[in-house]
Amino acid sequence: MKNAVFIYSPEQLGYKFSDSHPFNHKRLLLTMDLLRNINALSDDDIIPARVATDEEIALGHDENYIEIVKKAGHGELSPEQGENYGIGTEDTPIFPNMHEASALLVGSTLQAVDYVMQGKSRHALNLGGGLHHGFHGRASGFCIYNDSTVAIRYMQEKYNARVLYIDTDAHHGDGVQWAFYDDPTVCTLSIHETGRYLFPGTGKVTERGNGQGYGTSFNFPIDAFTEDESYLEIYEQAVREVFEHFKPDVVITQNGADAHYFDPLTHLYGTMKIYQEIPRLAHKLAHEYCDGKWIAVGGGGYDIWRVVPRAWSFIWTEMNDLSLPTGSLPKPWLDKWQPESPVPFIPTWEDPIPLYEPIPRKLEIEEKNAQMLMKALHMIRTEKR
């Protein structure tokens, strides 16, 4: 069995709102080129994406909404008609063939799922997916179709699997959470900047699921200006204890890379260190609990030059048991992309120390996050005792 497959087709880059839009899948090219430069990725590893059928998309979305997205992408929808569906907004503008582009991203994640669930590969990576804000009948926060929601339903129906979803995007994974809020066979875990200022505003510790699904939603809202140490303390305890508690058959991780200090949309102060550690633990626990079954998708990440390529490369090297890349980034890669980048690259795999001025009240932020962690895990810790 292969260790991992990399799902990619150039058409994934067709999910593009405009040249100036912050969501930019050029990150896929930058990441792949970086991996090729360190000889970590070859053509044999790459599995082409496929287009999800309407029936598959309807596992997570209203059929009427799918029709609206199709019309919008074919120029048959007025901006006013789109507004009720979150389409044609400044966040999610209409673009040509938006249904087809979105259906391909969903299909890519389904492709990743099939490879893992059919035992063709232990792990699978689809960096084009992770569009966690998509709602049943509405686009939200750059996301049209929610590939993770569709993929989880698909795993339930086709493989009868018990699924753990782990979301480390700096924004709350609301679309996936609400889709499975009542479902006790899917556990969602999201670590994100608190919604006090940041979109979408939800993801409070008290959102724990509903009815039968009570106790299978976990939220870890961390304060703005949270740094590596505190972030990783939360991540490691949260993920480990929820794995142990829920005992999933398969894990799907959403790997938004926007908790970094450089990210323009959020206020967390993570460095490359968290992106080294996040896949490492996910990988380890997938082997401990799920016989290795681990699907990873992308997500946010709006510094596509300095942050995302390095951060996402670590997921692939981890999946393949390659040693952690360190030291200088390959010169051909830097030379090739620097002219296009509006900012000077960080020329090494690690971030320079220090990356930013020290934060006042650092200790209080850490203390507050630690308190939050206790509240969020209180229920399963009491049960254990």
Place this chain on the structure above:
Amino acid sequence: MMLIEEIMNRDVHTLAPTNTVKDALNVMKEKKIRHLPIVDDKEKIVGIITAHDLKNILPSSIKDALNLTTYDTILEKIMVKNPLIGHPLDFIEEVALTLYESKVSCLPIVSGGKLVGIVTPTDLLYTYIELTGANKPSSKIDIRVIDKPGILSDITEIFKKHHANVLSVLVYPSASLKESKIISVRVQIINPLSIIEDLRKEGFDVLWPNLPGVDHL
């Protein structure tokens, strides 16, 4: 303007003045409530009993001996008579003020001489959560402005220009600068950067989010 009838609990559990302390304890335990309005046979409120009142008159649970006379005391003897009441058409702000100033822990709501509902500070807190919280996916932007007419309109003009759907607006005094106010806008958008840029271009002081200890409101 929100009225109390929109948030009050209509399913009120009551007892009669002739019921006993034991009855009251049972109802409170069974229904998980802390306040019991006492009504006469015409559903007119004549008193109120709280869990706190009962605690004060009962012997400590550490003592084994049941003080039978206390348990059999009729509620008329211990209830608070003529409690403060509210009306379904009261404004929520008025009720909040009443609860805050009188320090009572609940307000029976009376209409047509009958008890029709009950409100506790918890209900008001829930209203507050709804007012300030994110019921729809949204970002929040805090802006410090000079307290003068027309400012709000200048700000909303910028949101309009970006076709950004505003979900809620709160205006409250700035703690540090007496002559200014904070306008807190919840807006249905993940990328507020261009709005923030425009607000700053127009000279507005956008505060989101403050580095703690560096820039106090």
